[in-house]
Amino acid sequence: MTETLDIKITKTNHSRLAETDFNNLPFGKIFTDHMFVADYVDGEWKNFQVIPYGEIGLSPAISALHYGQSFFEGIKAYKHADGTVSVFRPDKNAKRFNKSAERLCMPTIPEDIFLQSIAAVVDIDRDWVPTQADHALYIRPFMFATDPFLGVSPSSTYKFMVLLCPVGPYFSKTLRVKIETYYTRSAEGGMGFAKSSGNYGGAMLPAKKAVEEGFDQLIWTDAKDHAYVEEMGAANVVFVLDGTVLTPSTRDTILDGVTRDTVLALAREWGYPVEERRVSVAEIIEGAKNGKLNDAFGAGTAATIAPVGSISFNGEEYFLSDPKTREFSQRVFKEMNAIKYGTTPDTHGWNYIVNAE
Ligand code: PLP
Numbered sequence: 001m002t003e004t005l006d007i008k009i010t011k012t013n014h015s016r017l018a019e020t021d022f023n024n025l026p027f028g029k030i031f032t033d034h035m036f037v038a039d040y041v042d043g044e045w046k047n048f049q050v051i052p053y054g055e056i057g058l059s060p061a062i063s064a065l066h067y068g069q070s071f072f073e074g075i076k077a078y079k080h081a082d083g084t085v086s087v088f089r090p091d092k093n094a095k096r097f098n099k100s101a102e103r104l105c106m107p108t109i110p111e112d113i114f115l116q117s118i119a120a121v122v123d124i125d126r127d128w129v130p131t132q133a134d135h136a137l138y139i140r141p142f143m144f145a146t147d148p149f150l151g152v153s154p155s156s157t158y159k160f161m162v163l164l165c166p167v168g169p170y171f172s173k174t175l176r177v178k179i180e181t182y183y184t185r186s187a188e189g190g191m192g193f194a195k196s197s198g199n200y201g202g203a204m205l206p207a208k209k210a211v212e213e214g215f216d217q218l219i220w221t222d223a224k225d226h227a228y229v230e231e232m233g234a235a236n237v238v239f240v241l242d243g244t245v246l247t248p249s250t251r252d253t254i255l256d257g258v259t260r261d262t263v264l265a266l267a268r269e270w271g272y273p274v275e276e277r278r279v280s281v282a283e284i285i286e287g288a289k290n291g292k293l294n295d296a297f298g299a300g301t302a303a304t305i306a307p308v309g310s311i312s313f314n315g316e317e318y319f320l321s322d323p324k325t326r327e328f329s330q331r332v333f334k335e336m337n338a339i340k341y342g343t344t345p346d347t348h349g350w351n352y353i354v355n356a357e
């Protein structure tokens, strides 16, 4: 730990907590009372503040809007039965935040400042952390360029902010997915490994078309041959093929997911064979045809463990087993929840406790 960050706190004088319906939490639409904001000016981070959630004034010329110097993270905080609030593996997100920053020519932020910023705002809004099963407080740290300048060059000023949303699961049903063989999310040398805003904007049209065709999500394939599986729109993809836990190895086209890493760590501990390598579309389709594809799911912070019910490829739909009967994804989902919600000991040190005295 470096020294305690000097954060100026201005609390709202009208909390919206009492009027929020916690039984109806559409993902990402309900914000807590406060947000965190800091400025990068003259080569350093300063003006650390927690302020009431609300609009911010910005020049219409900021380069984040014109050239996409903007990226984000996604993390969740959980409430334990004794009222403890813990954030799941935020140190991993801090590291990925800085990888995204470097790829986009933006300033990094010391890991400790990142963690303290999140803890400060989560602590103030801790009563917003939902208590229902499978619910959490979604934490959205993000950074964007603020120079009012229309030249294409890295900005010299930035904002780092953190928003909070009480949420339920991102996907409410078993996913019908399509293997994408035309559009590309990212190519080698691109920025697929970064959580850059542009990756998501560029994925919207293919995702919209897939939804129009009746699918819930895409499975992206490699840009060159569309022959290898990469990941899903908002989650990594994990399979169990003939008893082996299998997922595409991370590379510069794939986001190195925290959930993916957690799933693989648990699988290894439980003694499953685990393979991280290039995964061909052909072997997945073959497994779906001959019944050896035992399990398939999306793994992500918002998505949690999102079972795949069917995979479509070249107009053929292949149905997988009933998710409730799947050994691996059921077990990993339960164990991850037990750790996050504090009902089993956190032997890995994955829970970052907010305001532990
Ligand atoms: N891939 C993409 C494109 C994502 O947006 C996400 C979500 O954050 C993931 C993978 C999963 O990453 P994580 O488990 O760190 O949330």
Ligand code: COI
Residues within 6 Å of the ligand: 073, 074, 075, 234, 235, 300, 301, 302, 303
């Ligand atoms: C997350 O899981 O945090 C994501 O970033 C997914 C999202 C784009 C909703």
